[in-house]
Amino acid sequence: MNFQKQYQGYLAFFEKELKRFCAEMTHRPPVLTESMRYSLLTGGKRVRPVLFFGTLEHFGVDHTAEVGLALALECIHTYSLIHDDLPTMDNDDFRRGNPSNHKVFGEANAILAGDGLLSEAMCLLLRESARSKAHLDAARYLANAAGADGMVAGQSADLLYTGQTGGEEELDFIYSHKTGKLIAAPIVMATLLGGGDADAAERFGQALGRLFQLTDDILDEKGESVKMGKTLGKDREEDKLTCVKVYGLKRAELLADRTAANCLSLLSNLGRDDFLAAVVEFVRNRDN
Amino acid sequence: MNFQKQYQGYLAFFEKELKRFCAEMTHRPPVLTESMRYSLLTGGKRVRPVLFFGTLEHFGVDHTAEVGLALALECIHTYSLIHDDLPTMDNDDFRRGNPSNHKVFGEANAILAGDGLLSEAMCLLLRESARSKAHLDAARYLANAAGADGMVAGQSADLLYTGQTGGEEELDFIYSHKTGKLIAAPIVMATLLGGGDADAAERFGQALGRLFQLTDDILDEKGESVKMGKTLGKDREEDKLTCVKVYGLKRAELLADRTAANCLSLLSNLGRDDFLAAVVEFVRNRDN
Numbered sequence: 001m002n003f004q005k006q007y008q009g010y011l012a013f014f015e016k017e018l019k020r021f022c023a024e025m026t027h028r029p030p031v032l033t034e035s036m037r038y039s040l041l042t043g044g045k046r047v048r049p050v051l052f053f054g055t056l057e058h059f060g061v062d063h064t065a066e067v068g069l070a071l072a073l074e075c076i077h078t079y080s081l082i083h084d085d086l087p088t089m090d091n092d093d094f095r096r097g098n099p100s101n102h103k104v105f106g107e108a109n110a111i112l113a114g115d116g117l118l119s120e121a122m123c124l125l126l127r128e129s130a131r132s133k134a135h136l137d138a139a140r141y142l143a144n145a146a147g148a149d150g151m152v153a154g155q156s157a158d159l160l161y162t163g164q165t166g167g168e169e170e171l172d173f174i175y176s177h178k179t180g181k182l183i184a185a186p187i188v189m190a191t192l193l194g195g196g197d198a199d200a201a202e203r204f205g206q207a208l209g210r211l212f213q214l215t216d217d218i219l220d221e222k223g224e225s226v227k228m229g230k231t232l233g234k235d236r237e238e239d240k241l242t243c244v245k246v247y248g249l250k251r252a253e254l255l256a257d258r259t260a261a262n263c264l265s266l267l268s269n270l271g272r273d274d275f276l277a278a279v280v281e282f283v284r285n286r287d288n
Numbered sequence: 289m290n291f292q293k294q295y296q297g298y299l300a301f302f303e304k305e306l307k308r309f310c311a312e313m314t315h316r317p318p319v320l321t322e323s324m325r326y327s328l329l330t331g332g333k334r335v336r337p338v339l340f341f342g343t344l345e346h347f348g349v350d351h352t353a354e355v356g357l358a359l360a361l362e363c364i365h366t367y368s369l370i371h372d373d374l375p376t377m378d379n380d381d382f383r384r385g386n387p388s389n390h391k392v393f394g395e396a397n398a399i400l401a402g403d404g405l406l407s408e409a410m411c412l413l414l415r416e417s418a419r420s421k422a423h424l425d426a427a428r429y430l431a432n433a434a435g436a437d438g439m440v441a442g443q444s445a446d447l448l449y450t451g452q453t454g455g456e457e458e459l460d461f462i463y464s465h466k467t468g469k470l471i472a473a474p475i476v477m478a479t480l481l482g483g484g485d486a487d488a489a490e491r492f493g494q495a496l497g498r499l500f501q502l503t504d505d506i507l508d509e510k511g512e513s514v515k516m517g518k519t520l521g522k523d524r525e526e527d528k529l530t531c532v533k534v535y536g537l538k539r540a541e542l543l544a545d546r547t548a549a550n551c552l553s554l555l556s557n558l559g560r561d562d563f564l565a566a567v568v569e570f571v572r573n574r575d576n
Binding site for chain 2: 025027028029031032033036079083086088089106107108109111112114115116117118119120121122123125126127129130136139140143144146147148149150152153155156157159160173
């Protein structure tokens with residue numbers, strides 16, 4: 001099966017399950033449910049669930065049986081976007097081509113929508129963790145990757161180094177935590193469920209996360225905001241610590257190429273997989 | 289043993305464990321660890337861990353073996369205070385007699401400190417849930433009580449009805465969710481671990497939560513800010529939906545007395561317990 005068709009298959013399945021999950025939300029007051037649904041349902045490439053499903057199938061595990069963990073991944077990713085977009089954080093008015101959560105519902109409701117989504121993830125992870133030892137391990141991996149030793153630490157460092165001098169070491173910390181942890185998580189979680197080599201999965205996932213953030217920084221500098229669905233050029237304006245700032249655009253592009261090659265090399269330790277190899281190319285060449 | 293001595297015993301034990309937990313936090317960048325520690329360690333009556341320990345002992349369970357769930361309770365309570373104090377939420381400059389988290393670390397770091405603490409709770413709950421079926425049930429109860437069907441919903445309603453007309457029904461929703469869920473949680477969790485009647489525990493816990501919020505609203509109207517460690521009179525100023533607004537101060541005090549009596553009656557369904565009965569009196573008569 002070709003890459004696009006397989007990706008679209010995972011995507012269609014996940015969107016259907018996500019819609020069901022959102023329809024079953026009956027939190028009161030209505031504004032809480034609406035604000036949580038709004039950010040879950042408006043766009044997104046669903047990269048993390050797709051990586052999770054693709055890696056599960058690599059290990060011969062039926063991805064349709066693992067919706068709970070995929071939903072937890074997307075709830076955590078979405079909460080982080082809502083909080084990151086807040087005026088006091090990255091102050092982004094647009095996300096996935098639509099007004100940010102706080103532009104629609106106000107800041108207070110946006111904070112609570114994020115808190116609500118992280119709490120939903122906590123409930124999902126506890127439910128899934130009861131299914132088997134491997135599910136428990138996968139859930140714990142995600143909880144750790146999302147938290148104060150993972151994504152939250154990366155966002156904290158991102159804020160800290162904005163407008164500051166910082167070099168490769170600081171950039172690596174931001175990359176590996178803000179992005180790497182939650183890109184590696186679905187790959188490691190699926191590998192744990194499939195009985196594969198979790199360390200090899202983590203190395204591949206971290207490299208892929210690095211590639212993802214490299215291309216994100218590069219696209220902020222030279223991408224098209226219509227395709228990206230968000231305001232661009234903000235990194236430079238706000239003096240964010242990005243690969244473009246540290247290396248310059250040309251070297252950053254070379255680094256992205258080298259990282260893509262490294263991803264493919266690290267992937268081979270998990271065993272040949274055409275879909276995951278195509279994901280690497282997709283992330284390198286994306287324009288949104 | 290008398291009430292004060294037993295309370296102080298639980299408190300001293302918990303403070304020691306909480307200090308150890310905070311000392312073992314090595315999240316980077318340092319500001320993340322510092323901001324999380326700041327709010328965990330500055331003051332607080334530790335009502336939820338104490339209720340948890342007291343109820344465990346009621347059922348003959350050694351409370352010193354259940355630190356993980358107690359820490360999760362306090363992490364969740366503390367994250368909710370940090371986010372609630374933000375300028376866009378309740379805008380409180382003081383908490384527990386000290387500057388609020390965002391007054392010390394800034395709003396962005398305060399949001400992340402809250403996110404980090406909720407994530408720590410998620411990690412703790414997943415760890416504890418692996419110990420037994422009862423631990424899993426207790427962890428799931430807390431996750432649900434904290435989330436979008438629980439405390440987060442209560443805070444959302446609290447915001448929604450600020451400056452609005454609202455009556456008993458709306459007030460009941462705020463009370464049962466914003467406060468009731470997380471006061472009932474330690475009592476229900478301990479009852480699940482002790483093999484008691486969880487429904488009876490929930491009814492007692494919800495009544496105690498109601499009493500807690502009634503006295504909180506009353507103290508905001510007539511308490512002393514030095515003792516409370518926070519700015520008072522803000523509910524009226526911001527036109528919050530409180531029992532004082534709905535019933536007037538005098539009827540609110542009568543309602544608090546009646547609720548305290550109801551607590552004692554509901555407690556009897558769990559079996560006579562001098563400590564928990566004294567907690568009811570303590571909450572009714574508190575001045576901070």
